[in-house]
Amino acid sequence: MATRNRTLIFRKYRDALKSVRVPSSSSPSTSSSGGGGGGPVIELASTSLLNHNRKYTPLSTEDPGNSSKGALTVGLPPAWVDVSEEISSNVQRARMKMVELAKAHAKALMPSFGDGKEDQRMIEGLTQEITGLIRKSEKKLQRLAAAGPSEDSNIRKNVQRSLATDLQNLSIELRKKQSTYLKRLRQQKEGQDGVDLEMNLNGSRSIIDDDNLDDMVVESVNELAQIMKDLSVLVIDQGTIVDRIDYNIQNVATTVEEGLKQLQKAERTQKRGGMVMCATVLVIMCFIMLVLLVLKTIVF
Amino acid sequence: MVLVSAARDYVNRMLQDISGMKVLILDSQTVSIVSVVYSQSELLQKEVFLVELVDSISKSKESMSHLKAVYFLRPTLENIQHLRRQLANPRFGESHLFFSNMLKDTQIHILADSDEQEVVQQVQEYYADFVAIDPYHFTLNIPSNHMYMLPAVVDPPGLQQFCDRIVDGISTVFLALKRRPVIRYQRTSDIAKRIAQETSKLMYQQESGLFDFRRTEISPLLLIVDRRDDPVTPLLNQWTYQAMVHELIGIHDNKVDLSSTGKLPKDQQEVVLSSEQDAFFKANMYENFGDIGMSIKRMVDDFQQVAKSNQNIQTIEDMAKFVDSYPEYRKMHGNVSKHVTLVTEMSKIVGERRLMLISEREQDLACNGGQVAAFEAVTNLLNNESVSDIDRLHLVMLYALRYEKESPVQLMQLFNKLASQSPKYKPGLVQFLLKQAGVDKRTGDLYGNRDLLNIARNMARGLKGVENVYTQHQPLLFQTMESIIKGRLRDVDYPFVGNHFQQGRPQDVVIFIVGGTTYEESRSVALQNASNSGTRFILGGSVVLNSKRFLKDLEEAQRIAKYSTNVV
Numbered sequence: 001m002a003t004r005n006r007t008l009i010f011r012k013y014r015d016a017l018k019s020v021r022v023p024s025s026s027s028p029s030t031s032s033s034g035g036g037g038g039g040p041v042i043e044l045a046s047t048s049l050l051n052h053n054r055k056y057t058p059l060s061t062e063d064p065g066n067s068s069k070g071a072l073t074v075g076l077p078p079a080w081v082d083v084s085e086e087i088s089s090n091v092q093r094a095r096m097k098m099v100e101l102a103k104a105h106a107k108a109l110m111p112s113f114g115d116g117k118e119d120q121r122m123i124e125g126l127t128q129e130i131t132g133l134i135r136k137s138e139k140k141l142q143r144l145a146a147a148g149p150s151e152d153s154n155i156r157k158n159v160q161r162s163l164a165t166d167l168q169n170l171s172i173e174l175r176k177k178q179s180t181y182l183k184r185l186r187q188q189k190e191g192q193d194g195v196d197l198e199m200n201l202n203g204s205r206s207i208i209d210d211d212n213l214d215d216m217v218v219e220s221v222n223e224l225a226q227i228m229k230d231l232s233v234l235v236i237d238q239g240t241i242v243d244r245i246d247y248n249i250q251n252v253a254t255t256v257e258e259g260l261k262q263l264q265k266a267e268r269t270q271k272r273g274g275m276v277m278c279a280t281v282l283v284i285m286c287f288i289m290l291v292l293l294v295l296k297t298i299v300f
Numbered sequence: 301m302v303l304v305s306a307a308r309d310y311v312n313r314m315l316q317d318i319s320g321m322k323v324l325i326l327d328s329q330t331v332s333i334v335s336v337v338y339s340q341s342e343l344l345q346k347e348v349f350l351v352e353l354v355d356s357i358s359k360s361k362e363s364m365s366h367l368k369a370v371y372f373l374r375p376t377l378e379n380i381q382h383l384r385r386q387l388a389n390p391r392f393g394e395s396h397l398f399f400s401n402m403l404k405d406t407q408i409h410i411l412a413d414s415d416e417q418e419v420v421q422q423v424q425e426y427y428a429d430f431v432a433i434d435p436y437h438f439t440l441n442i443p444s445n446h447m448y449m450l451p452a453v454v455d456p457p458g459l460q461q462f463c464d465r466i467v468d469g470i471s472t473v474f475l476a477l478k479r480r481p482v483i484r485y486q487r488t489s490d491i492a493k494r495i496a497q498e499t500s501k502l503m504y505q506q507e508s509g510l511f512d513f514r515r516t517e518i519s520p521l522l523l524i525v526d527r528r529d530d531p532v533t534p535l536l537n538q539w540t541y542q543a544m545v546h547e548l549i550g551i552h553d554n555k556v557d558l559s560s561t562g563k564l565p566k567d568q569q570e571v572v573l574s575s576e577q578d579a580f581f582k583a584n585m586y587e588n589f590g591d592i593g594m595s596i597k598r599m600v601d602d603f604q605q606v607a608k609s610n611q612n613i614q615t616i617e618d619m620a621k622f623v624d625s626y627p628e629y630r631k632m633h634g635n636v637s638k639h640v641t642l643v644t645e646m647s648k649i650v651g652e653r654r655l656m657l658i659s660e661r662e663q664d665l666a667c668n669g670g671q672v673a674a675f676e677a678v679t680n681l682l683n684n685e686s687v688s689d690i691d692r693l694h695l696v697m698l699y700a701l702r703y704e705k706e707s708p709v710q711l712m713q714l715f716n717k718l719a720s721q722s723p724k725y726k727p728g729l730v731q732f733l734l735k736q737a738g739v740d741k742r743t744g745d746l747y748g749n750r751d752l753l754n755i756a757r758n759m760a761r762g763l764k765g766v767e768n769v770y771t772q773h774q775p776l777l778f779q780t781m782e783s784i785i786k787g788r789l790r791d792v793d794y795p796f797v798g799n800h801f802q803q804g805r806p807q808d809v810v811i812f813i814v815g816g817t818t819y820e821e822s823r824s825v826a827l828q829n830a831s832n833s834g835t836r837f838i839l840g841g842s843v844v845l846n847s848k849r850f851l852k853d854l855e856e857a858q859r860i861a862k863y864s865t866n867v868v
Contacts, residue, residue, distance in 0.1 A: 001476055002427055002476070004425040005422070005423075005424055006408060007422045007423050008401060009408055010411065010420065010423040013412035013413075014418070042478060077366035150362075151350060151352070151364070152364075155364075155367075162344040162345070162349070168627075175763075176624070178622060205854045217617075217620060221623050224623050224624075227624060232630075236340060237630065237631060239631070240571075242567075243339045245335040245338065245340050246331050246332065247570065248340055249326075
């Protein structure tokens, strides 16, 4: 696959033209920031806000005041980015806990001498933590939505979709891990029951455990169904028309136009509304006065 | 896979090294180029949270300096102007410029001049200037396609623009494949010759450094042919899935717009038909209508079984299984609805227009001889009330193309009948077609009646009978491909450009049809590639034709030709 890099030629022209434009006054800060002036720009924008493969790095609050005329003043991202960052950090934490959970599952499945209650508790705890994280993130996700057609709202919608897909994948993964664990646990229990049939205590305990297992399955399925229902509105179905870039661009264009029309209409009605109200009030007043006048002449 | 994967690789490379939130800015052409190979969800994974067109993005004034801008544009005059304005008042933190074709030095100069704030971090040329609709089929979506039918004197700058776009597109195909071809063209077509020569000049003289790739023993072949050498294929009704959908409804950039066909639920008004994303479509796109009906019925039955088991939830395990498999179920449901809707719609059209009857006659006209019988059949169909105007026009055109010289009186009769019956028929259209693509203008042996070998082959086929009377037509392209494989493409008919020469049989061949390709031809190419003959073919055209588009181009060319002769 052939490509050609024209950046060098471009930079050469750019520097040549710059020196032509500003021949005498070239403050050292400007010239040094010509190469490094890309620096603050890159630093601020390169904090990967939503890249899950990297560690979560906080946003560097670079003071834009010290940038000279040559470099572009980079502003801080809008407030909603904080919400999306929180969600993505939650997703990160949930993933790490999933790894721990997998280990805990494996440990609990191994035959041991103890009654395994501690392992169970840890597993339950971890599962609940992960589910809690997912739920919290999902609630926060709703806050990302913005009204009104604008570029910002489109970005927010897309960020929402991306995070929704991540959350959905996470919950499906959790559910899969759980179901394999529960299945294997059930197999083990049945194996155990087969061995010590005469121990009544064991029998009764395994019935209770079976109920426990069923409850856990029901709970996890319930949770997953809830989450998937809430997220299914946001997640893009791959391969459909909604997944096409050109379709989304068209939609943006039409919604922006629509929005403009709506705004214009609203403006008009508002103006008209005021006048209409005034006129109506005046007309009513006129009628009242007329009635009063007639009454006055009749009475007097 | 070749074309699609090349375009995907380019887009991947554009996005992968830039971290952080990005906005992707495209122009109206690169939108098509990117949309057919990359999906919105994949963009979101690469942290591209906004996609905009370059002309609309200048309208807004809000500054979004927390975003990095990735521009992927064609290096045209308007785009450079847009860029100038945006670089002068940058809205985004950084700008990365990628162009789909070669930049001129003056253009780089202009951009450098306007980048006072130094937001541009890189300027690259990523050669994806073609729309890769199928793995071995690309198009250029040229709006003024009718240009190829007009003589050069009518509109020299327009024609130059047309040729430039084609040369740009073809050269990027070879840059993406990293090969430099030997070029041949159809002798009887001036425009094919012109494009061949300009491409050769670009690859061997102007940018010879860029195209100087590692030479293999046998160079690939670029063959440039003219649509008018085979005017029959775009006029025929199609019965294989992809070609049929395009002929009856219309596919554009792998999307089908069903909104004009009655009441449909909102999510079925526009659907995607892409062999890369839809496994059922990939398996059935070249099958004929009858087989497709069976396959869809099987798919619906499978789906109904799954749906029934989903409704029958009794134990907790069933419930769990349902919730787990819900995303797949949803996807399957969408896919089944899509195909059922398409096939239902097409069946409706087939019934309304009596296409089975008409198509049988069309295939006869295209493949078999017998002028007298043909004349009778066409006259009968013209007299038939239920035949639509469009189909009458097709029939007369096909008759005229085949029996142009045989019985002029009867031909005139048909013209008159057509003109009297169809009020919207533009008089002289069929004659215009004959002038453009008549037997004197054609190189190839369209009806298999020039070459003794072909005549013999036809007779043998007639005796053997055909499997399916509706798909018996083979486009001329098939014969051309066979000749290339056997190394028997005649120099007299398809000369080399300049002093190019090729010994032996090429292993990679790109065939470009000036005037447009059809899905019937791309099917032919795909089946040929699947047969492992040692040669890999890639097909490209200025547009993808169906009969409607072909007639539109013809009418437009006729109108302009008439206007210019009137003026002169």
